[in-house]
Amino acid sequence: MNDDHRVTRRQVGDAEARHANRRWWDADADAYQAEHGSFLGDVDFVWCPEGLREADARLLGDVAGRRVLEIGCGAASCSRWLATEGARPVALDLSAGMLRHAAQASARSGVRVPLTQADALALPFGDEVFDIACTAFGAVPFVEDSAALMREAHRVLRPGGRWVFSVTHPMRWIFLDDPGEGGLVAVHSYFDTAPYVEQDEHGVATYVEQHRTLGDRVRELVSAGFRLMDLVEPEWPEGHEGIWGQWSPLRGRLFPGTAIFVAEKPAG
Structure with a gap:
């Protein structure tokens, strides 16, 4: 996505990707929260840099008692908001650094939720124990076998349960990771699903983010047993002048930056 030799697109195995991203998020947790914490809030459910909130979108349906x-x-702001809505949330992340911020935010806000450190590809829960599973830009873009993650989400959900996740809109991978005019020029093939990789001087991955097409995501969901209910592509709202990485008013008013998949495990 830029010309630095330490940034590339190449295949990365599950073990290398898992190790790289765990170390990255542990090391970057402080900087990430310093930059984005005020936007995300301590007790709020923000789906994406466009600022779409679950309080307005209600993509999860009725959460009370669920x-x-x-x-x-991450820092579990979404789970804390869910708790204030009467839900019974469990917040899970691979990164101890992010969970440390989750614990600190719980102490600040007074809203405490169970925190679990675990791998999204091996959820430490029994079958059919949750009514809803969700994530706002968590886990899905960072695992090599995202189809397996879909199967895990399906496994832990009760029949009729809902699985909702937001990711970078797949078409964004066509462009450079640039919020300015340079980010308006198509340079990559949409169909090239080699991940974005940052690596050290020895060629070892330090950060890995996966690309899947819209069709890939639909096939993953359907193969796992889900029914796709909606695909939300939030528009850039008027008056929102913030920049978050490659998200900006310039780009956001021309093409989508986020895709939110709303799926359901059939009841029968």
Whole structure:
């Protein structure tokens, strides 16, 4: 996505990707929260840099009394908001650094939720124990076998349960990771699903983010047993002048930056 030799697109195995991303998020947790914490809030459910909130979108449906699993929770602001809505959430993340911030935010806000450190590809829960599973940009883009993650989400959900996740809109991978005019020029093939990789001087991955097409995501969901209910592509709202990485008003007003998949495990 830029010309630095330490940034490339190449295949990365599951073990290398898992190790790289766990170390990255542990090391970057402080900087990430310093930059984005005020936007995300301590007790709020923000789906994406466009600022779409679950309080307005209600993509999860009625959460009161429901057991909810947040996969890739980061600092767990979404789970704390869910708790204030009467849900019974569990917040899960691979990164100890992010969970440390989750614990600190719980102490600040007074809203405490169970925190679990675990791998999204091996959820430490029994079958059919949650009513809802969700994640806002967590886990899904960072695992090599995202189809397996879909199967895990399906496994832990009760029949009729809902699985909702947001990711970078797949078409964004066509462009450079640039919020300015340079990010308006198509340079990559949409169909090239080699991951974005940052690596050290020895060629060892230090950060890995996976690309899947819209069709890939639909096939993953259907193969896992889900029924796709909606695909939400939030528009850039008027008056929102913030920049978050490659998200910006310039790009956001021209093409989508986020895709939110709303799926259901059939009841019968």
